[in-house]
Amino acid sequence: MPTKKPHHHGNLRAALIQAGLDLIQSEGPDALSIRKVAAMAGVSHAAPAHHFPSLAHLRTAVVAEGYRRFTASMEAAIAEADGTPRDVVLAACLGYLRFAWAYSGVFSLMFGPNVHGHDDPDLRDASDAAYGVLVRICAPFAKDDAVQTELTVWSLVHGYASLAVAGNRRLEPGEAAEEVFRGMFAKLDLGAAEA
Template identity: 35%
Template sequence: MPKKKTYHHGDLKNALIEAGVDILSQDGVSGLSLRKVALKAGVSHTAPYAHFVDKQALIAAISTEGYRRLYEALAAAVQRYENDPARQLVEGAWAYLQFALHDTDHFKIALSGAVEKEKDYPAFVEMARQNFALLVKIVETCQAAKILKRGPADLTAVSVWSLIHGFVSLILEDQISHTVLDRVSLRQMLIFTLNQITRIELTPEMFPESGWA
């Protein structure tokens, strides 16, 4: 993987982020070290300091990339089910869950507090803002279609996000009782959970898995 020719790498910053993402999916959050990242990028162990003030800054960059991918997944789900608010809600939540399940450590590092003070990293904040804005849009559409309760869309979006994020987090932490999970599928449980906040009854049959994600 490391192919060094010139003294200057050329695009080390992005190479480090890429290497970080790789190591993250391979060794998990606890296996992500600056030195391993540097090694994978083919530079010495302190080279990253030319581009990131400390490890937190690199983690923030990796988190930002994670948030970007999550946005892509969400936006794809929204776009695929244009003019079908209920489906947008369900598939958006489903995409959120799928991302967390398949890119677990990337999800965790971005949304489970690996970065202590994300506020210090504007790019991260901006991606977070975009994601939230997308959610608010979905919520507004759902409210217009009388699928969600009326009320300030941004407040409602926080509630909806809380519900989905909580469910996904508890799944990842393996906190949900197996007497429950043995009885219903993840998708059924997700739809059941979404049902708690919708004004119409959502059934799994209304949302057959399209199997493309």
């Protein structure tokens, strides 16, 4: 007689999302499946259906949680920044890079091509909160064209992070890679911050 899987007590939705994050980190974004996530969470393969009727729904929830952690990583780095508005921008960028390195699979999924529902309100709110950090840190430098300043900073840090996540050996996580980024950032002309 087969043994029954234990009944899951607590927040099954959160447990399934965490299992999805863990699975992506250990096996990559393509490994995400409802069956594997259910097994990791210790529930039957049918149990997730109440929260996630399809893989697309699970993927969207995992990406939304990724954005929340991404935002938290930037905010934590900002909280440690000293002084000037430029220091704050650099700190946020370092938080961005640290998230990309720590959660490379989730980062790839978050910014991958159309693998999740951008019309989902939870995902939209989480994504908007992350972009809101960029808007806030760039505001002191955005005199005439805020979007231009935001896109300049975003392009620099995201390009660097994407190269690192893709496996460029020169950009492996750590102090050396952060120093390379600091050198690049030092050459970035944001103009003078508004008083």
